[in-house]
Amino acid sequence: MLNKKIRSPIKKIKWGVAGCGNFAEHSFLPAVLISRRSKVTSIFSNNKQRAKQLANKFSISNYFSDFEKFLTSEIDAVYISSANINHYEQAIMAADAGKHILCEKPMAMTTEQAKEMIDTCKKNNVQLSVNYVLRYHPVVLKAKEIINSRMIGKLTSINMSFNINLPPSENFRYNKKLSGGGALRDLGTHLIDLLLFFGGEIKQINGGLDNIIYKEDVEDYAYATVKFKDSGYGNFNVSYCNKRALNRIEILGSKGAIAIDNLIGVKNEPSKISILLKDEAKRVFRRRGNKMLYMLRSVQKAFLKNETPLVTGEDGYINLKLMEELERQCS
Incomplete structure (x- = not known):
């Protein structure tokens, strides 16, 4: 037996x-x-x-x-x-x-x-x-790996957008006393996290907040340009006032580029990463999956072992500090 x-x-x-x-x-x-x-x-x-x-x-x-x-x-x-x-x-x-x-x-x-x-x-x-749930997605981790390998050369710029349709409602996001701010703190914070993840330390941020469509207590639109300490610049825009939008990430280097589609604000299509290098055919990889589940698997492993998670409190602090600086410029 x-x-x-x-x-x-x-x-x-x-x-x-x-x-x-x-x-x-x-x-x-x-x-x-x-x-x-x-x-x-x-x-x-x-x-x-x-x-x-x-x-x-x-x-x-x-x-x-x-x-x-x-x-x-x-x-x-x-x-x-x-x-x-x-x-x-x-x-x-x-x-x-x-x-x-x-x-x-x-x-x-x-x-x-x-x-x-x-x-x-x-x-x-x-x-x-x-x-910061986007950081855990396989296409984001793949992009980070490519950047670190210098496959696309020296980083020159990163461009990101995250635009959704979120009209005013009783949702706490439109109450500044409860949320602290609008599109920047709700959506822009995700893109700031990705800029930090891809580009490293940010030494300067400049931008603006506006109410383009919804004249409420918090902004419905925000944009910024950041300067990385090591190399290059990053740009993002976010808003609550777009019923349809092409939310995209483009990462440009001296030898090539990376584009990420269907990651931000898309639920039912596989995320796609495209890699463009000189004298090579474009390479495309797709990955379908639950963003929250990718995050949960990573975080639960860290908590079970009492190890440092991929996204730390310090990451959140740095992110918030950059948003406060942008808000200060616009006050």
Whole structure:
């Protein structure tokens, strides 16, 4: 009789989700359902009925409207998906309770708050990551590998756009007291993260904020040019006022170029990376996949091993500092 090898149970991260907005409901929670190493065991909302609704929908054992009680439940990590104004307080409390933290972007309302979040996590020996979900996608990692290999030569410029249709509503993003800002803090922060990931340290940022279509409390359009410390420039534009847009990333070097399509603002088509080099045929690679699942697999591995995640609290701090500088220029 053959001895059957008994597999040990897969260790899972037990998540608590703080905030029951659309992104948690339609992006994070569905990704957890198909992850082998994550499980949501508790959910929190100031609106207890909303917490109960999502708990029932996703078969989550515990739901709370009291954040302190939520933190005493059986969880290893907290995904903070609440309005921006709540990130700081919830992160500090979660870190003091010994929980790893995945925080939505921007990580805080101010760099002072972000610094305290980082320090508190270090003091409590817990990991802090900010959900810059685009960085984890295979086409982004491939582009980073190509840049580092100098296949396209010395970096000269990076151009990015992220434009969506988001008319004014009761969504917290249009309330400056809750969000801290509009298109820049909501969309531009993703592109700043990619600029930092691809181009390295940014020594200068200049740009503008505007209300082109929606005359609201926060900007519906933002643009910027950055100068990298090592080589080249980066440009981006973001907006809430485009019903259809060609959101694209173009990375230019002295020997070639990279283009990334269908990564930003696209759900149902495979992302595509095109590589153009002198005297060579264009190479194209496509990759279909769930952006949140790519992120979750990386973050849960870091949390399970208590290792530094791909995106750190320090990354979030630098990102926020650049946004504050741009906002200061426009005030």
